[in-house]
Structure formats: C-alpha cells, structure tokens
Amino acid sequence: MNKEIIKISRIISTGFILALFVLLSSCEKVKIITAAVDPDATWSLFADIQPIFTSNCTSCHGGTRSPDLRSGKSFASLKNGGYVTTPAGSSKLYSKITGSDHAARSTDTEKLKVLYWIEQGALNN
Template identity: 30%
Template sequence: MKTTYAAGTAGLIIILALAACQGLSTAPAVSDTVKATPSFASDIQPIFNASCTGCHGTSGGLDLTSGRSYAALVNVRANADPTKFRVAPEDATNSYLVMALENRATNGGKMPPSGSLTGNQIQNIKNWINTGAANN
C-alpha cells in the first residue's frame, strides 16, 4: 500500500515536471549569437516578436508581425524620414530601422523607446540587411 502511494506521488511529480517543461518550450526563442548570414524567419522575426510587436502590431503604421513585417520594411520609405528606406538592402547604415535601433533616427525616437536590443541582435539585423535582406 505504502509503495503504491509512493509510486503514485512520483508519477504525479513527473507529470507536473513535464507540464512545466512544455510551458517553457512555448516561450519564443531569441538567439543572441551573431550569425554572418542570418535568416529573416529564424533570426530576425523572433526579435520583433519579443521586443516590437507589442506596439508595432497589425493596426499601426509599421506592422512588424510575422508574415507582414518583410513587406512593411524592405524598400519601403520611412514615415519619419521619407528620404530613407526602412530597410535598404545591402546598406544597413542608411536603413531607418537600424538608425532607430542605434538611436540615430533623424526624426523620431530610439527603438524600442525604453530598453534596447542587445548588441548581437542589432548586429544580426545589420548582417541580414548587408547580405541582401532576403525573405528567407
């Protein structure tokens, strides 16, 4: 009887532990490792999901949600400064997206407004742009 009870308790603990792990695995994974040729879908979009879409959702002037962000960024002029593209392929320095991330925006605030992406995340965005800003 005592053994059965112990086994039952152990089983319950295992089930709870598995449930907890499953909860963790649904959290979005944002890589903080620099890649020479980052992929838009695997390396860049997760950054937007974690740090930007709370403000830049489907109803705003800049939609950074998955499936819509690419079309909103690449070769699209910035509202804040129409002389710049939000993303100019192979020219991260003059892409308004990077200017905002590096607090060099000519006519608007730093992005995100509070806090900051990590240096490695910004580097991956720049590497993605400078290697052609592919929708990959």
C-alpha cells in the first residue's frame, strides 16, 4: 500500500479513538442520579442531613476548613457562606458534593437528601 495512505489512515484512526474517549468521558460527567428519595417528604437538618455531614465530612470540615459542618455549627456556616441558595441544583453545596473531587464522599441517596433539603429552604429543622 502507498505510504501516504497508511499515514493518513493512522491519523484518522487516532482521531477517532480520541473522539471516542472524549465522548465517553463526557458521558461520565452527566451521570444521572437515580436513587429513590422522596422529594416531597420533609427533609430535616437535624434528623437527615447532619448525620451525613458528621459521618462523611467533619473529618476535614471540622472547624478550620469552610464550611464548618460540625453539629450545631453547620447551619450558620452554610447559610452565612451562601452555600445553600436556590435553585438547589446549582447551589455551592450541591455542586461541590456532586463534583468530581467530592462525589465519592457521599452516596447518591445522601446527595439527593441534601438536594431536597436545600430545595425546601435549607431550614434549621
């Protein structure tokens, strides 16, 4: 076969593999959370959300790193820091816990509870 043709077909197949890789990695980013959590139930900071922070977050967010997610401190820290604004899906807190560097620190169910608690006004309830 002509050397020129071999070269061109190599370039094309490399381009194809790269395009496939970009496509697949972008699919990963828009992964839709499908855990079953009732959006209409009342989500409570005290009963539902704080336990998530206490077991998954306070080892790092324990006073020196913002937001302070310790029990008794988390509400003021999240509100004053503007982390729990609506629409909940674009709030700083939800964006962070679903972002690539923090996603593994909570389960899909926990993420949805946080989402619905913010959507319901992020109450000190």
